[in-house]
Amino acid sequence: MGEPWPEPQPGEWQVLDAGGNVVDHGPVPQMQAVAAAGDDDGKDGE
Amino acid sequence: VAGAIDQAMVSKLLNATTSATAFATLTAPFKVRLDSGTDTAAAAGTEITGGGYVAGGQTSTAPFASTSSAGSNVTIPHTAILTWTNASGGAWSVQSLSLVSADPTRTWFGNFTGAPVAVANGNTFQIAVDAIVISLT
Numbered sequence: 001m002g003e004p005w006p007e008p009q010p011g012e013w014q015v016l017d018a019g020g021n022v023v024d025h026g027p028v029p030q031m032q033a034v035a036a037a038g039d040d041d042g043k044d045g046e
Numbered sequence: 047v048a049g050a051i052d053q054a055m056v057s058k059l060l061n062a063t064t065s066a067t068a069f070a071t072l073t074a075p076f077k078v079r080l081d082s083g084t085d086t087a088a089a090a091g092t093e094i095t096g097g098g099y100v101a102g103g104q105t106s107t108a109p110f111a112s113t114s115s116a117g118s119n120v121t122i123p124h125t126a127i128l129t130w131t132n133a134s135g136g137a138w139s140v141q142s143l144s145l146v147s148a149d150p151t152r153t154w155f156g157n158f159t160g161a162p163v164a165v166a167n168g169n170t171f172q173i174a175v176d177a178i179v180i181s182l183t
Contacts, residue, residue: 008127008174013163016170023169028177029143029156031049033056 049156053087072147076110077103078128078173082162085142085155096134103146104128112176117183121176128173130165138165143173145180154180 005020014025051059062069079102083091093101107126114120122145132138139162145154156178165171 005170008172008177010174011177011179013158013171013173013177015163015165016172017166018168024163026163027159028173028179029049029158031051031145031154031156031178031180033051033182 049085049154050087051154052152055151055153056087072151072153073149074110074147075105076122076145076147076153077105077150078122078178079103079144079146080130080138080140080171081142081144082139083141084161085144085157087155090144090152090155091142094130094138094140096132096136096138098131098133099138102150103144104130119179119181122178122180123173123175125175127175129170130172131170132165132167135167137167138171139163140165140171143178145178 002020005016006022008014009025011027012025013028015023017023058069061067079090080094080099081091082094085091095101106123106128109124110122112121112124140158141161142155142157144152146152163171
């Protein structure tokens with residue numbers, strides 16, 4: 001038996017080739033309904 | 047915005063939590079759908095097609111989603127990875143993903159950073175356990 005294919009890293013997607021080699025990977029998009037609070041409050045910075 | 051909630055679902059949540067409008071229960075299983083087009087709040091992009099991809103998306107071992115408590119995030123897939131092996135004869139171009147109930151109702155969506163993700167014929171696309179994080183705040 002060959003070695004088991006690697007599992008994707010936490011929080012990530014991955015693409016494996018037919019031999020089970022990771023050819024690409026990256027972060028999975030997060031789904032947030034309400035944007036994090038920032039400084040875009042319409043004030044002029046005073 | 048990388049990802050958020052379907053605008054029809056926004057209205058259902060708002061109406062159900064501000065008046066006596068009942069929130070109609072959605073039907074399991076919930077599935078993750080892959081799209082070749084960009085998802086927006088208004089609509090999903092065109093769904094991936096071809097061998098190795100079942101229309102409507104894929105679920106995995108239950109429980110598919112974690113349970114929110116005290117406002118915490120929900121994560122999907124909660125128990126087993128999602129995996130698709132492209133047998134379409136051509137490359138898949140994965141732009142975005144949607145969470146869809148069995149009805150089907152689209153609830154949440156997200157576009158991949160640096161999209162599209164190219165999945166050549168014969169290659170396998172996988173999403174890690176708890177990789178999709180869904181939050182309301």
